[in-house]
C-alpha cells in the first residue's frame with residue numbers, strides 16, 4: 001500500500017487495525033485525506049510531516065496516547081477524540097515529561113523510522129521521572145529527619161535550661177508581684193538560706209511532666225480562687241524555672257519564676273490520702289480565707305499523681321530564716337519595732353483564722369510559717385493544711401511548738417495554736433529556736449528554759465542581745481515575755497484566746513510607740 005505514491009484519499013476507518021500507525025504513510029506524499037478513526041491503533045501518533053497536502057485527517061476512537069504533534073493540531077479536536085491523547089487541540093494538558101519531550105518538537109533522525117528515537121525518549125523520560133520521584137521521596141525523608149533533629153535539639157536546650165541551677169541574683173532582681181497580690185514587690189536581697197537544688201528543680205520538672213500528662217486530656221487545670229485573674233496556667237508553671245525553697249511537713253516548696261518575671265511559691269503536697277472531692281472542699285475553704293496578714297493561696301492543682309498549691313511568693317522569706325539564718329557580718333539587726341510588728345501581724349492573721357469558727361485553727365504555727373514582706377510585715381502561711389495532708393510525718397522541729405496535749409497532728413485546736421504562738425513569741429524575744437530546729441541544732445525547750453530563767457529573776461538574760469540595745473522599751477519587752485509565757489502554759493484552758501493575745505500586743509505596741517514619740521518628739 002505504501003508504494004501507491006499517487007494515492008490521494010485513504011479511508012480505512014471503522015476497521016480492526018491494530019498496532020502502531022505505520023510511518024510508511026509518509027511515502028504517500030500526495031495524500032489529501034487520511035482517515036484512520038474507529039480502529040485499534042495504539043502508541044503515539046508518528047511524525048507525518050511528509051504529507052504536505054493532507055487536508056483531512058482523523059485518528060479518533062483508537063487506543064492512541066501521548067501528545068499531538070504541532071503539525072497535526074490544525075485538524076481540530078474531532079480528529080483526535082476517543083484516545084488517551086493530550087495537548088492541543090484537545091485542551092488536555094500533557095504531563096510535563098510528555099509535552100516537553102524533545103522527540104515531539106524536532107524531526108526524527110530517520111524519517112522512515114521516525115518513532116524509534118521517540119520511543120527511546122519515552123523510555124528515557126519514564127526512567128527520569130522514576131529517578132525524580134525517588135529523589136523527591138529521599139529529599140522529603142531527609143528534610144523531615146532534619147526538622148525532627150532540630151526540634152529535638154531545641155527541646156533538649158529548653159529542658160536543660162529548666163533543670164539547670166538558676167542564678168538567684170538574676171531572679172531576685174526580676175521578682176514581681178502577681179497582679180492582685182497583696183504581697184510586697186521586689187526583693188530586698190536577704191540571703192535566707194535559699195539553695196538552688198538542681199535535683200529538686202528537676203523533680204519539679206519531672207512531676208510537672210506527669211501533671212502535664214494528666215492535664216493533656218484538658219480535664220485537669222489550675223483552679224484559681226476568688227476572683228483571682230488567671231494570669232498563668234499549669235503549662236506556664238511547668239515552663240517556669242524552679243528553685244527549691246525547702247522541705248516541710250506537707251511537701252516541698254518551690255519558687256517558680258514565670259515567663260515575664262512574676263514569682264510564685266508552689267507547694268507539692270505529699271501524703272494526700274483524702275478523695276478528690278474532700279480535697280476540693282477543704283482546699284476551697286483555705287482559698288476563701290482572705291486577710292492582709294495571711295499568705296494568699298491563689299490556686300491549686302489536683303491529679304492522681306500531683307497535688308500543687310500556688311501561693312504568692314514572699315520576697316523576704318520566713319521569720320525563721322530572718323532570726324536564725326544569717327548570724328554573720330551582713331545581718332540586719334532586728335529591732336523591737338520590727339519584732340513587735342511581726343508579733344502583732346502574725347497575731348492578727350491567726351486571730352482572723354480563729355474568727356472563722358470554733359473548729360478552725362492553723363495547726364502548724366512556727367517561725368518558718370510566718371513569712372515577710374519587704375516592709376517586714378508578717379503573713380501567716382500554711383494554714384488549713386493539717387487536716388488535708390496525712391499524719392505520716394511530724395518533723396522534730398514542729399515538736400518544739402506543739403502543745404503538750406496534742407498527740408495527733410491533725411487534731412489541733414485554737415488553744416493549741418495559742419501555745420504554738422507563745423513559743424513563737426519566745427523565739428522572737430530570745431532569738432533562740434525551739435527544740436530540734438533544723439536551722440539551729442542548739443534548739444531548746446523554750447518555754448521551760450524561759451520559765452527557769454525568769455524564776456531565777458534573770459529576766460534580762462532571756463532577751464536577744466540585739467533587743468537589749470533598745471533599753472527604753474524594756475517594759476514592753478517584759479510584757480510581751482509575760483504574754484508569751486501565758487500562751488505557753490501547760491493547761492489549754494488557762495491560755496488566753498487569740499483575740500486577747502492580739503489586743504495585748506496591740507496595746508504594748510502603742511505604748512512603745514508613745515514612749516518613742518516622747519523620747520524623740522517631732
Ligand SMILES: Nc1ncnc2c1ncn2[C@@H]1O[C@H](COP(=O)(O)OP(=O)(O)OP(=O)(O)O)[C@@H](O)[C@H]1O
Nearest residue numbers: 245246247248249250253265311312313314318368
Ligand atoms: N509563699 C512563700 N514565699 C516564700 N517562701 C516560702 C513560701 N512558702 C514557703 N516558703 C519557704 O519555703 C520553705 C519550705 O516551706 P514549707 O512550708 O514547705 O515548709 P516549712 O514551713 O519549713 O514546714 P511546714 O511544712 O511544716 O510548714 C520555708 O523556708 C518557707 O519559709
